[in-house]
Amino acid sequence: xxxxxxxxxxxxxxxxxxxxxxxxxxxxxxxxxxxxxxxxxxxxxxxxxxxxxxxxxxxxxxxxxxxxxxxxxxxxxxxxxxxxxxxxxxxxxxxxxxxxxxxxxxxxxxxxxxxxxxxxxxxxxxxxxxxxxxxxxxxxxxxxxxxxxxxxxxxxxxxxxxxxxxxxxxxxxxxxxxxxxxxxxxxxxxxxxxxxxxxxxxxxxxxxxxxxxxxxxxxxxxxxxxxxxxxxxxxxxxxxxxxxxxxxxxxxxxxxxxxxxxxxxxxxxxxxxxxxxxxxxxxxxxxxxxxxxxxxxxxxxxxxxxxxxxxxxxxxxxxxxxxxxxxxxxxxxxxxxxxxxxxxxxxxxxxxxxxxxxxxxxxxxxxxxxxxxxxxxxxxxxxxxxxxxxxxxxxxxxxxxxxxxxxxxxxxxxxxxxxxxxxxxxxxxxxxxxxxxxxxxxxxxxxxxxxxxxxxxxxxxxxxxxxxxxxxxxxxxxxxxxxxxxxxxxxxxxxxxxxxxxxxxxxxxxxxxxxxxxxxxxxxxxxxxxxxxxxxxxxxxxxxxxxxxx
Amino acid sequence: xxxxxxxxxxxxxxxxxxxxxxxxxxxxxxxxxxxxxxxxxxxxxxxxxxxxxxxxxxxxxxxxxxxxxxxxxxxxxxxxxxxxxxxxxxxxxxxxxxxxxxxxxxxxxxxxxxxxxxxxxxxxxxxxxxxxxxxxxxxxxxxxxxxxxxxxxxxxxxxxxxxxxxxxxxxxxxxxxxxxxxxxxxxxxxxxxxxxxxxxxxxxxxxxxxxxxxxxxxxxxxxxxxxxxxxxxxxxxxxxxxxxxxxxxxxxxxxxxxxxxxxxxxxxxxxxxxxxxxxxxxxxxxxxxxxxxxxxxxxxxxxxxxxxxxxxxxxxxxxxxxxxx
Numbered sequence: 001x002x003x004x005x006x007x008x009x010x011x012x013x014x015x016x017x018x019x020x021x022x023x024x025x026x027x028x029x030x031x032x033x034x035x036x037x038x039x040x041x042x043x044x045x046x047x048x049x050x051x052x053x054x055x056x057x058x059x060x061x062x063x064x065x066x067x068x069x070x071x072x073x074x075x076x077x078x079x080x081x082x083x084x085x086x087x088x089x090x091x092x093x094x095x096x097x098x099x100x101x102x103x104x105x106x107x108x109x110x111x112x113x114x115x116x117x118x119x120x121x122x123x124x125x126x127x128x129x130x131x132x133x134x135x136x137x138x139x140x141x142x143x144x145x146x147x148x149x150x151x152x153x154x155x156x157x158x159x160x161x162x163x164x165x166x167x168x169x170x171x172x173x174x175x176x177x178x179x180x181x182x183x184x185x186x187x188x189x190x191x192x193x194x195x196x197x198x199x200x201x202x203x204x205x206x207x208x209x210x211x212x213x214x215x216x217x218x219x220x221x222x223x224x225x226x227x228x229x230x231x232x233x234x235x236x237x238x239x240x241x242x243x244x245x246x247x248x249x250x251x252x253x254x255x256x257x258x259x260x261x262x263x264x265x266x267x268x269x270x271x272x273x274x275x276x277x278x279x280x281x282x283x284x285x286x287x288x289x290x291x292x293x294x295x296x297x298x299x300x301x302x303x304x305x306x307x308x309x310x311x312x313x314x315x316x317x318x319x320x321x322x323x324x325x326x327x328x329x330x331x332x333x334x335x336x337x338x339x340x341x342x343x344x345x346x347x348x349x350x351x352x353x354x355x356x357x358x359x360x361x362x363x364x365x366x367x368x369x370x371x372x373x374x375x376x377x378x379x380x381x382x383x384x385x386x387x388x389x390x391x392x393x394x395x396x397x398x399x400x401x402x403x404x405x406x407x408x409x410x411x412x413x414x415x416x417x418x419x420x421x422x423x424x425x426x427x428x429x430x431x432x433x434x435x436x437x438x439x440x441x442x443x444x445x446x447x448x449x450x451x452x453x454x455x456x457x458x459x460x461x462x463x464x465x466x467x468x469x470x471x472x473x474x475x476x477x478x479x480x481x482x483x484x485x486x487x488x489x490x491x492x493x494x495x496x497x498x499x500x501x502x503x504x505x506x507x508x509x510x511x512x513x514x515x516x517x518x519x520x521x522x523x524x525x526x527x528x529x530x531x532x533x534x535x536x537x538x539x540x541x542x543x544x545x546x547x548x549x550x
Numbered sequence: 551x552x553x554x555x556x557x558x559x560x561x562x563x564x565x566x567x568x569x570x571x572x573x574x575x576x577x578x579x580x581x582x583x584x585x586x587x588x589x590x591x592x593x594x595x596x597x598x599x600x601x602x603x604x605x606x607x608x609x610x611x612x613x614x615x616x617x618x619x620x621x622x623x624x625x626x627x628x629x630x631x632x633x634x635x636x637x638x639x640x641x642x643x644x645x646x647x648x649x650x651x652x653x654x655x656x657x658x659x660x661x662x663x664x665x666x667x668x669x670x671x672x673x674x675x676x677x678x679x680x681x682x683x684x685x686x687x688x689x690x691x692x693x694x695x696x697x698x699x700x701x702x703x704x705x706x707x708x709x710x711x712x713x714x715x716x717x718x719x720x721x722x723x724x725x726x727x728x729x730x731x732x733x734x735x736x737x738x739x740x741x742x743x744x745x746x747x748x749x750x751x752x753x754x755x756x757x758x759x760x761x762x763x764x765x766x767x768x769x770x771x772x773x774x775x776x777x778x779x780x781x782x783x784x785x786x787x788x789x790x791x792x793x794x795x796x797x798x799x800x801x802x803x804x805x806x807x808x809x810x811x812x813x814x815x816x817x818x819x820x821x822x823x824x825x826x827x828x829x830x831x832x833x834x835x836x837x838x839x840x841x842x843x844x845x846x847x848x849x850x851x852x853x854x855x856x857x858x859x860x861x862x863x864x865x866x867x868x869x870x871x872x873x874x875x
Contacts, residue, residue: 051722057823059635142606142636146599194636215645216823217718238722243818243827246701250716253709421582421836460597549723 046223048545049236050521050538053248053260057216057241061202062193063181064136064143074219074239077535078119079181079204082110082129085444087527087534091175095124095182095205105170105483110178112161116228118184119203119210126157131185133165135193142194148177170481172488173447181206207232207536216241222550233523233539235550255279255546258518264326267514280516281524283531286339287513289441290332291395293386293402294505296433297466301384308503309350310360314409315402316352321509324397328514332507334496335440335448339528341485342446342492347500349507357409368410375410383412384434387427389420395437398508402437429459431466437508446492449476452499467504520544555861562853569849570842574620577841578613584633584836607633620842629846630839634832639843642828647810649719650824653743654809660748661755666798668752669759673794674786676764684756692753700746700819707742715739717821743820747813758801763794796867803859807851 058071066075082096093099096110116124135141136149151174153166167174184203191198202210207229208221221237240257242248249266251257253275262271267282276282293315295302302308317331336343361367366375366382375382386402388395399415406413413435418427427433440451450456453476454468472495479491500507515531517524523538524531540546584607604610608619623630629639668688672681708716715721719739727735766772767790775785812826825844832840 049722139602140606142603144599144603146602150598195631199636214823215642216827217720217821218722240718240722240821241823242717242821244821247704247717247819247821250701250704250709254712254716256716419582421834422580425582458597460600547723549726 045539045542045545046231046233047235047542047548047550048520048540049238049547049550050234050518051238051240051256051258053240053242053251053257055241055243055245055248058213058219058239060194060199061210061213062196062199063183064132064141064145065194065199067144070239070241074221075181075202075204076206077208077221077237078202078206078210079183080116080206081179081181082112083175083178085176085179085529085533087525087529089444089528094179095129096178099175101175101483105172105481106167108165108167108175108178109158110163110165112163113228114161116205117226118186118205119224120184120187122184122186124182124184124205125160126163127160128182128185129163130155130157131189132180132183135183135188136180145177145180148174170483172483173443173445173480175483176443176445208237211236227536229536232536234521234535236547252276252280252516255518258521260516262514262516264324264328264512264514267328267516268326271516276516279519281519282514282516283524283526284328284512284514285526285528285530286330286337286510287441288337288340288444289439290335290337290510291398291437291439291508292332292505293435293437293508294465295435296431297468297504298431299384299434301382301434304364305503306360306364307366308506310357310364310409311406311411312350312503312506313353313357313360314411315405315506315508317349317508318352319405320398320401323401324394325509325511329509329511332510334500334507335452336446336492336496337442337510340446341489342496344493344496344500347496350503354405354409361409361411373410374412381412382410383414385414385416386435386437387416387418387423387433388437389423390417391420394511395439399437428464431459431464436465446488447476447480448495449480452476452495465504467499467502469498469502472498520546551861551864555857558857558860562857565853566849570621570624570846571617573845574617574842575613577836577838578616580836582836584609584838616838620839624846629843632832632840633837634835634840639839642840643825643843643847646823646825646828649822650812650826651809653740653747653822653824654812656740656744657748657751658805658809660744661751662798664748665752665755666759669756670763670786670791670794672756673760673763673767688753688756691749691751694750696746696750696813697815697819699749700742700816703742703746704819714741717819719822743816743822747816755798755801758797759794762797763790766790766794769793796863799862799866800859803855803862806855806858807848810847810851 054070054073056068056070058066058074059068060066060071061075061078063072063075063079066072080095082094083091083099084094086092093113095113095116097113098111100109100111101107102109110129112124112126112129118124133149133152133155136143136146137152148171151168151171153168156164156166158164165174165178181204187198187203188196193199200213204210205228207224207227209224211220211222213219218241219239221239223232223235223237225231242251242257245263248257248260249270252260252271262282267284271280271282295308297303321327321329321331330338331349332338333347333349334344361375361382365377367377368375370376386399388399396415396417399413403413403415428436442448450462452463452467452472454463454470454473456463457466475491475495475498479488479495482488482491513530517531520540521538522541523534525534527533608616611619620630629643631638632642635642665688668684672678672684675681704716707714715738719736721727721735721739724732724735767786772785772790775789776782780789810825812822812824812829814826814830816822817824817827828840829844831837832844
């Protein structure tokens with residue numbers, strides 16, 4: 001019962017690294033001591049440790065096999081990709097110093113950084129990139145990330161520091177896929193990746209080196225003095241696994257945990273005390289995802305766009321945000337988060353207007369003919385079931401609010417909560433649902449071909465609501481072929497408009513990420529990417545350091 | 551006796567096969583696939599990639615073939631590898647068993663240390679105010695939700711008073727401690743979990759003890775002992791108690807499988823990486839090899855525990871030993 005949120009679907013608990021979302025970031029300055037916006041002084045003190053709490057343990061520290069958020073988070077500190085997103089969510093070079101896109105996107109040439117060393121001292125070269133690519137497309141490797149790399153025709157090592165990637169056809173989201181952690185060829189070449197000691201004892205090029213992993217208890221990393229961007233100030237990174245939210249919160253109250261993602265109730269009420277104001281700082285920025293109520297578009301009830309628009313009018317999104325998220329979120333206006341460059345700023349949310357909703361339903365033939373308070377058409381009453389997964393109270397409460405609002409216009413919705421695995425395999429994959437409340441967490445690149453293209457409707461694929469719009473199909477293909485950002489913006493703005501106007505689902509809200517960090521950490525500079533992007537520049541003034549044994 | 555034990559051991563084999571067969575099929579009947587869960591709901595993970603994973607894990611084969619392969623591995627004492635992180639199941643269970651057994655043994659010891667005296671004294675003073683108060687007390691422990699009590703105690707001792715750590719089994723700088731500090735650190739971390747789990751278990755044992763003691767106290771030989779003028783102390787502790795302990799012996803035997811079982815609620819709250827959490831996570835992730843491994847070990851221990859209980863019972867109770875021959 002208090003295993004409330006499994007890491008499979010807990011949007012709020014995804015911690016900030018690597019998942020750092022886009023958008024305006026606000027910071028609540030709780031502590032009079034120290035100013036986070038002040039740049040680190042020339043000789044920022046090294047030392048101290050940061051304790052992060054996570055509800056789930058990592059499963060493997062081989063980046064191409066890591067599919068859960070905990071594993072990805074740790075891998076992000078141990079490994080580097082060729083590219084990464086900077087604080088303004090623009091791609092920048094990491095292990096690649098620069099890159100060239102040629103032949104209209106058919107070829108990408110990466111110029112790699114020289115002098116980067118693996119944690120064991122060996123130099124990083126183009127051979128490591130080639131090795132990582134070969135493992136990603138190897139049919140015997142259990143990686144879930146092969147999709148983006150199957151589009152590569154060939155990868156050629158030109159010299160130790162130059163790699164040429166040939167694509168079968170231009171594929172602009174491909175560039176960001178090279179943010180995948182690069183693995184050391186000299187160590188893993190003769191290893192079975194899913195069964196190697198390096199999966200629990202990783203060697204990377206990143207800012208932190210692996211120290212130890214006590215399963216279910218903690219993972220400890222130490223700073224890498226030879227990191228190419230300079231040694232991180234904080235000596236240790238301790239990732240504690242605390243499965244229970246209430247426990248994590250008690251740990252915060254004893255300062256046993258330095259950093260964690262809060263839930264809205266904790267953010268707005270429980271941390272609003274003198275203690276938290278003195279010892280912690282809270283941050284808030286939109287997360288890179290959204291929640292929605294999707295309709296099964298194959299169901300004749302929902303095939304009329306007027307009906308879907310009517311239901312959208314009947315639901316008060318603001319009310320859901322203030323009731324469920326305590327105001328810590330914003331209304332979603334389509335498949336892109338509001339602050340993404342792909343998001344069409346001219347798309348306005350459908351206003352709450354039950355009168356208009358009734359009028360639209362009447363136009364579509366739904367009226368209360370028999371006077372029992374429930375709309376009907378051709379002798380059929382307007383009833384359907386909203387399904388969502390168990391363990392996510394936010395979605396459950398959202399469903400209940402929607403249920404109430406729909407009843408106001410004469411539509412009867414039942415709410416059914418189903419265990420996640422069963423929900424996916426028995427209902428979503430088989431298309432046996434009428435409406436669902438779910439969420440997407442999105443990649444930074446706006447390509448959403450897999451969610452909206454009409455070819456992606458087979459069981460197990462992601463367009464399970466059965467959306468089909470020929471123009472959107474065409475634009476989705478164009479968007480992933482185009483490298484020019486201005487043209488892509490136009491394409492995705494148009495996709496945003498088209499999808500929104502079709503109302504294939506009711507876009508509900510974009511929740512905020514709500515991290516809290518101990519006030520002794522300085523150098524945190526909130527940016528569109530969140531706060532985790534400059535973690536290696538965080539520091540603690542010598543006199544405030546807490547863990548001085550190391 | 552040896553013959554009896556051998557016969558019982560032989561009889562366990564078909565039971566064990568039955569248990570594994572049923573659990574294996576029931577688990578595979580539950581909807582959802584491990585590969586689907588591993589990949590979360592991320593649009594970056596394609597259907598093709600997931601189908602490939604199914605194949606690599608052998609999940610595309612019929613269930614009876616998967617069962618046969620599991621049994622073949624088991625014959626070689628190989629429990630297989632976890633789908634989640636590819637580590638051997640025996641290793642995953644092995645690293646979690648010590649902490650779970652430690653907590654369970656400590657709490658079981660604490661339960662017996664507290665429950666047996668409570669049971670005896672309330673039986674001796676049946677119907678007294680003490681009897682009633684102790685009854686209410688143990689039932690409060692039984693009825694109170696553990697997670698609630700745990701959180702209250704954590705808040706009191708961890709946050710308000712600051713005497714004990716909140717969660718985990720070791721401090722984060724444990725490795726740098728000397729031996730004395732390490733032991734002290736462990737005791738501080740284990741104090742609350744052991745107390746909370748013992749408190750919940752008090753009711754059962756103390757009630758058994760009380761009932762069985764009451765029954766004995768009404769027996770003729772107790773009256774005889776009293777009649778011949780033995781001091782009340784001797785009557786109770788020498789004559790009555792020995793006989794009244796028989797059912798408790800059985801309970802010890804039956805507690806053996808429980809020693810490796812953990813409670814997921816409890817372990818989540820205290821952030822203890824124990825068996826309960828492992829099993830729960832495995833079920834949620836449909837990690838069949840780990841589920842089967844835990845259930846198999848549990849089944850073996852249950853059967854052995856029953857056997858031990860029967861043997862011990864025969865050993866301490868001459869009546870059973872004699873009639874069994």
